[in-house]
Amino acid sequence: MKDRNQKILSSLISIVIGLAVGGVLVLVVGLLNSKIGIKGAWEGVRIIFAGILSTGRDAAGNLTWGFNSSNLGNMLFRATPLIMTGLSVAVAYQTGLFNIGAPGQYLMGTMASLMIALSIPTSVVPAWIVWFLALLGGMLAGAIWGAVPGMFKALLNINEVLACIMTNWIAANLVTWMFDISNFKNMAEGTKSGYIYKTTYNGVATAKLGLDKLFPGSQINGGIVVAIIIAILVYILMNRTTFGYQLKACGANRHAARYAGISDKRNIVLSMAIAGALAGCGASLYFLSGNTEFFWSTYQSLPSIGFNGIPVALLALNNPVAVIFTGIFMAMLDIVGLQLTNLTAYNEFITDVIIAVIVYLSAFSLVIRMWLAKRGKKKAEKKTETETKAEPAEGGTKA
Amino acid sequence: MTFLIQKTLLSAVPLMIVALAGVFAERSGIINLALEGIMIFGAFIGVAFVRMMQVVPVFAEAARAGAWGTLQWLEILTMLVAGLMGAVFSLLLSFASVNLRADQTIGGTALNLLAPALVLFLIRVMANQNTLQMVTGDAASWFMIKKSTLGIDKNADIGFLGETLLNKVYLATYVCILIYIILSIILYKTKFGLRLRSCGENPQAADSLGINVHRMRYTGTTISGFLAGMGGFVYSLTTANCTANGDVAGFGFLALAVMIFGNWTPLNIAGASLLFGLFRSIAAAYSSIDINGDGVFALAEIGVSPHFYRMLPYLITLIVLSFTSKNSRAPKAEGIPYDKGMR
Known part of the structure; x- marks a missing residue:
């Protein structure tokens, strides 16, 4: 059981780092490019993390959020x-x-x-x-x-x-x-x-x-x-x-x-x-x-x-059952990329960068897991309370 | 005939240099599956650098005045820059596989995914389209060596060899051949080369003789990255009209095939790349190739589909793999992270 949690955690860490690299790239390009600016960059970052819930722009040009049936359906497709x-x-x-x-x-x-x-x-x-x-x-x-x-x-x-x-x-x-x-x-x-x-x-x-x-x-x-x-x-x-x-x-x-x-x-x-x-x-x-x-x-x-x-x-x-969820996650990144192309000055290739970073990290996932295990041991010696706190925080960033 | 030889050389030289890149990495013990990715990255860096330099007065002036010497220096400089950035990019692979002892196949695949994504992302932001082109002019007008650039009259007869080797060629081709020869000698005839190769065969034995295996593997992969990045730019310059679009048409993988077909040795690799280059140029232009100049387009008349010529390199590599698997010269320790404790 503990082993499984560690495996899930290592995958989540890969995902979070991948998304973070994508976000940083969007920020840096946005700040360097005067046409995009800080506002555009911030919009890009938000779409990277929650683009699946984006419903376009309202009349004032601000991003709107909510349940988007066509996005979710296309994601599953x-x-x-x-x-x-x-x-x-x-x-x-x-x-x-x-x-x-x-x-x-x-x-x-x-x-x-x-x-x-x-x-x-x-x-x-x-x-x-x-x-x-x-x-x-x-x-x-x-x-x-x-x-x-x-x-x-x-x-x-x-x-x-x-x-x-x-x-x-x-x-x-x-x-x-x-x-x-x-x-x-x-x-x-x-x-x-x-x-x-x-x-x-x-x-x-x-x-x-x-x-x-x-x-x-x-x-x-x-x-x-x-x-x-x-x-x-x-x-x-x-x-x-x-x-x-x-x-x-x-x-x-x-x-x-x-x-x-x-x-x-x-x-x-x-x-x-x-x-x-x-x-x-x-x-x-x-x-x-x-x-x-x-x-x-x-x-x-x-x-x-x-x-x-x-x-x-x-x-x-x-794990074949876990593949269902990671497949849907990858498809979500796909949709996020389309949203980026449609709504901002960025383009869908940023999601491929995110995917590549995730693959790169999984190449040494074993190292990450060993590091987690070592940390786990140290914490176990101190007392395990902090771990239960860290879990929901990770779960929150996944969405 | 001239046309066919030139076309073959144009595809064969990037293949050859990138296959040598593969050899350097594998001889040091690292499988470099990322050749394709590094080529894509190098091609992008090269074209972006050319774009930057085109607006620099020295080069803009030289292009206008037709001072081809200056432009050739720009070409060499760009090759150097593309190579250096390719080497930097390859550090991602060596860091993962040497320091973190990661799976080299997955690491290489990651770089192959990363390069086109990153490059296309940047190209779209820079140029608002999927292809990055030169600011003005094209590869031919800026970098190609023609009779007129050499001061020979356009209609002068300079013989078959002159026509083939001096008219409508790129300096990059010859520079690559030179580098290929020098690096092959270094790898097979010097102390450094012997040490590098020992790390790919038996790193434990090498370590026991005082060779720093980690450093050697870093060196091998970095040289590999340099060559692949440079090869990527040479490919884009000579066959893609100095444009970058996050794609090198599978040349990196073809170079892997050349390396295997050439059994990891320089002479065989040179031969293999010529053969594969020949197939590629036949596939690209088979209907207009007139081998002996008698006005008969023999290849078009045979009626073999160009798709077949394109498929042939991969097919024969697969067949050759199956015949030579018993006495393959593949480095023994390639793909295995170095562990001091293992024997």
Whole structure:
């Protein structure tokens, strides 16, 4: 129990430091730039910490605050793929693998599910079956793309990070190539070039499940529910089944696991395949929503959602249920970034800076936790009263 | 042919120098996954520095008068500044992985996320758009060496070699090749190089002989940061028309592939970067490449998709990895934080 509190505290410290770095950067840039000034800088800082509750500006030009249904709904919508890529990284991490290949798996999932969703005519097959097939196709494509570096690791003992970097860029080029020769490029809307048709062109879209009534004016749909269910299933798989135990045993010590009769090679490949399937599923849920468009000429860049799975998993300390919350937190940062762009002279990239700082801090989260433990011990010697005081203060800054 | 060789050199040289950056870090025992991020940062610093210098009277005057010597000095100076700031940026990685013994892969990933975010944030605030350009003119008019800058008549025939190596080239390319040769010799033929490499192979043994492993790893990563930052600016100068947009088209990762393909040794890396540079230039301009000047565009007629050429470097690196994994020359202790107590 105490260990868990320390883990949560170390994640919260990372988040607070990340946000603080973002705030300081906004302040410094604001003060150096005469157009923004102290007033603009202060507005920027407030949006960074509470942008999700911002409702725009009133007639006098002051920021207004309150319940913003479209912001909250969009946050949950954007959290959907982040939860999935976060799960992807977390599962691999528990098997001792660093899945930096999530962007590539995400791209392959995107390609498979878009192609399936757009090519099966809904006049013949019911739309919900097409939706389901597209989701499965996305997962399968992701699984294959995850299994490749898994096999390189298991059979040839090649560092999975290097193999994943290669498969990422192969995927980026392959997806561009396949869409380039396909006829899914959006020609109907002449003003937009370089995009694939939305799945709604074929009548395929994720069911809203009434969530759009709860958050009017947002893009939310049933995908978030699917993601949460999958997260819980992954939790059960990892913590309540023999297979999950075997995976974790391989992660803890590959050689000891083999000595205990667990096939480490099979488990490494399977773990990467599951990770790939989760990332691919995230892509399917995002692009099957019906209101998202895919920019297909992606050979020079990888999707940031794939990389952002890494901070989601690291902040959640690779716990699948915690991934739900950290995924939503990352999506909140996304929305905060949009608010910054819309309402102030700053732009959304500041939130990427915050995310990067959080990743940087989680690289040595162990050091932070050791430091916390040492402090805990010292305090325990003195008496533990101060700790209970510190807790609510941390919780307050999280919101 | 001239066109193809020049294009290949333009992509190969930044690849080569950044791959060498990777070698310096890995030979000292630190996996530098942040090459891409440092390149992005260096490209931004370089372009921002050029913008600052463009309004300085000395250089503005030189550009107007066509005093190309002065402008070449500006180019060298900018390379130096971009390199230095790249080295400073890489300190984030060495601090985390040497002092805090953090996971180097995650640390490198963090820098890869940080660089484009920070750079784009600043570019948007500075220029109100996503691309930072030069204040006036472009890379060609300011920095490119042409026949006319060398005082040769535009239509004069200077032979195949002259045409390839002296017309429409950048001094940065040759400076990088020179630096590459010098640093390779330092790494493999000097006492310092031997010590640095020993820290990547067996740091405990190195420490027992009185080598300061922490300092060596800092040195390796800092040199790596310098080269990657400089390479980032050279990339933006020679292939992106001296602009920065928080993106180097995956060159940093491609450089990692070059390093692996080249098996961590300088000659092989030079060859690998030429090969990968060739693929890149073919992909970029395959329809207009006329290899032997007979008016037949052979590559366009084969009909292989440019996407395939772009994919090829990563594909063959993956294949080469699988064949050479048994006798790879990868430093033995790379990625492992140095612990005195371990054996």
